[in-house]
Amino acid sequence: MELEKARAIAEEVKRLPAAQLEFALEPIIEIAGRRFLLDECVQRRFWTKVHKTGNCWLWLAGKSSDGYGSFSIGDHGTNAHRVAYALEVGSIPAGGSVLHKCDNRACVRPEHLFLGTQLDNVSDMFKKGRGNKASGDRNTSRLYPGIHRWGPTHMLRLHPERQARGERVANAKLKESQVIEIRRRWKMGEASQHALAREYGVTLSAIHWIVIDRTWRHLL
Numbered sequence: 660m661e662l663e664k665a666r667a668i669a670e671e672v673k674r675l676p677a678a679q680l681e682f683a684l685e686p687i688i689e690i691a692g693r694r695f696l697l698d699e700c701v702q703r704r705f706w707t708k709v710h711k712t713g714n715c716w717l718w719l720a721g722k723s724s725d726g727y728g729s730f731s732i733g734d735h736g737t738n739a740h741r742v743a744y745a746l747e748v749g750s751i752p753a754g755g756s757v758l759h760k761c762d763n764r765a766c767v768r769p770e771h772l773f774l775g776t777q778l779d780n781v782s783d784m785f786k787k788g789r790g791n792k793a794s795g796d797r798n799t800s801r802l803y804p805g806i807h808r809w810g811p812t813h814m815l816r817l818h819p820e821r822q823a824r825g826e827r828v829a830n831a832k833l834k835e836s837q838v839i840e841i842r843r844r845w846k847m848g849e850a851s852q853h854a855l856a857r858e859y860g861v862t863l864s865a866i867h868w869i870v871i872d873r874t875w876r877h878l879l
Contacts, residue, residue: 688745689753690735697746701732705742715761716743716768726764743767744774832861838869845870 686697697705708720708730718728718739728739744757747769751757758779761771833841837859844850845866852870856863 686746687750688732688737688742689751690732690737693735695732695735697732697742702746705730705739705746708739709743709767711768714768715763715766715771717763718765718767722765728765728767740764740767740772743769744772748772832865833859841866841869 686702687694688697689695695701708718708728710717710719720739721729723729723738729736730739730742732742738757740759741751741757745751751774754776756775756777756779757772758775759766759771760773761768763771766772841855841859845852845855850858852863852866855870856866859866
């Protein structure tokens with residue numbers, strides 16, 4: 660019923676004179692404080708990544724570490740099910756959450772989605788038994804210290820030299836020689852942090868961490 664009501668409201672809004680509207684009629688989604696228009700090009704790209712079954716509509720592309728589908732618009736990314744809701748139902752209120760009735764995080768079927776708050780999201784998680792995490796002495800790291808990711812027998816504990824650092828990191832943008840040169844030029848006053856960021860194609864925050872001599876190796 661909620662889906663039908665939301666669509667009915669959207670149809671009523673579309674019939675209003677354009678002069679009374681303060682927003683575009685096309686689907687819009689807000690990401691990190693910016694509003695993005697979900698035009699036909701974005702919609703076509705989105706639905707090519709969806710497999711529609713008789714039950715859930717499954718997201719086929721990339722997923723976040725917690726299992727939600729990921730979709731990029733411009734230089735920003737968001738959860739795929741939020742985009743599906745914005746496309747098929749309507750705008751998501753500021754601070755609103757899109758929750759799953761089916762409890763399948765990879766599902767983007769509008770009929771399986773509903774609006775709620777973060778509190779609703781947490782309550783739904785505990786109601787469905789997903790919030791009962793083992794803690795204290797029941798935690799896996801306590802019960803099985805030998806197989807825990809960072810336990811004493813973990814490969815990287817025994818062979819720390821195998822951990823990729825600096826230039827060996829797969830997505831490294833800077834070489835160690837470049838980092839040294841950046842620090843030298845900034846200390847000598849030859850270039851500002853903004854200028855260095857533009858020249859080397861990295862963010863201003865990356866340059867800031869390099870020149871103030873913190874853990875810059877993690878930014879390589």
